[in-house]
Amino acid sequence: MLLGIPLVIGRNVKGDGFALRDACPHRGMPLSEGVFDGHNVECPYHGWVFEGKTGQCQAIPSLTARDKLKVERVFATSFPCDERDGYFWVYIPDPEQRNEKAPPAPRLPRLRPRLLSGTMPECFPYESVATSFWQQILSALRLAERYVPLGPLDLYEVADGMHAEVLGSLVDGYGDVRFHASNGAIGSFLETVPLLHPLGSLVSHDLFVTDLAQYGCGFRGPGKYDGSVVNWVNGPLLQALAGRRGFHVEFSPFDHASRSPIATARARARD
Numbered sequence: 233m234l235l236g237i238p239l240v241i242g243r244n245v246k247g248d249g250f251a252l253r254d255a256c257p258h259r260g261m262p263l264s265e266g267v268f269d270g271h272n273v274e275c276p277y278h279g280w281v282f283e284g285k286t287g288q289c290q291a292i293p294s295l296t297a298r299d300k301l302k303v304e305r306v307f308a309t310s311f312p313c314d315e316r317d318g319y320f321w322v323y324i325p326d327p328e329q330r331n332e333k334a335p336p337a338p339r340l341p342r343l344r345p346r347l348l349s350g351t352m353p354e355c356f357p358y359e360s361v362a363t364s365f366w367q368q369i370l371s372a373l374r375l376a377e378r379y380v381p382l383g384p385l386d387l388y389e390v391a392d393g394m395h396a397e398v399l400g401s402l403v404d405g406y407g408d409v410r411f412h413a414s415n416g417a418i419g420s421f422l423e424t425v426p427l428l429h430p431l432g433s434l435v436s437h438d439l440f441v442t443d444l445a446q447y448g449c450g451f452r453g454p455g456k457y458d459g460s461v462v463n464w465v466n467g468p469l470l471q472a473l474a475g476r477r478g479f480h481v482e483f484s485p486f487d488h489a490s491r492s493p494i495a496t497a498r499a500r501a502r503d
């Protein structure tokens with residue numbers, strides 16, 4: 233729904249996005265309930281078929297040889313649609329100016345190039361060149377992991393007034409689990425939750441590990457990818473620490489991209 237107009241949005245086999253009013257021009261049935269074959273959308277009611285990009289009718293199954301209706305003159309309402317920055321941008325023209333040309337889709341502001349290849353494209357024309365640059369730098373520096381003993385966990389402070397003995401009870405039963413814990417990140421989370429209104433919640437979208445077993449069956453960082461540090465946030469650790477301060481944290485799939493590794497965390501004061 234955009235500006236009160238129901239839309240059906242799709243992408244055809246050529247990769248072009250399209251947007252049609254989600255109402256068949258015949259009897260108004262929602263086209264989104266119909267069938268899309270990669271080119272055309274077929275209305276679920278009487279089977280009229282419309283090309284996705286232009287909305288032009290391609291077939292009306294009930295027509296006989298005696299019918300005079302010109303199928304190609306029937307159109308479902310279509311709107312200019314452009315895909316940019318991972319979003320479909322649909323332009324709804326002013327009803328008074330139906331033939332107005334759609335302006336180009338806006339560019340989303342970028343605070344910085346996402347990858348090294350975006351920073352200096354003349355030196356790093358491909359992502360693979362940038363990745364190999366970092367590999368060479370790291371091997372030239374001879375960086376190696378160093379493990380530093382923390383000492384007794386019940387004395388080591390992970391955050392102000394909170395000792396690390398919580399880690400021991402957390403990882404019990406998970407075997408050899410290793411993860412990165414940032415005192416800075418834990419501290420800032422624990423300083424933020426008490427600011428919540430008693431009925432409010434803190435919502436955060438990130439790469440969360442939501443079950444410690446995930447550390448044992450796939451990469452969860454820390455690691456470096458083309459200059460970016462990839463590190464999943466230890467959700468169960470946040471749950472355990474927040475729990476000690478009287479807050480409840482729960483995780484759910486990220487609504488806007490449910491197949492991505494992103495998860496949504498909601499923290500709120502415990503009842």
Ligand code: FES
Pocket residue numbers: 256257258259260261275276277278279280
């Ligand atoms: S309502 Fe769509 S074909 Fe009749």
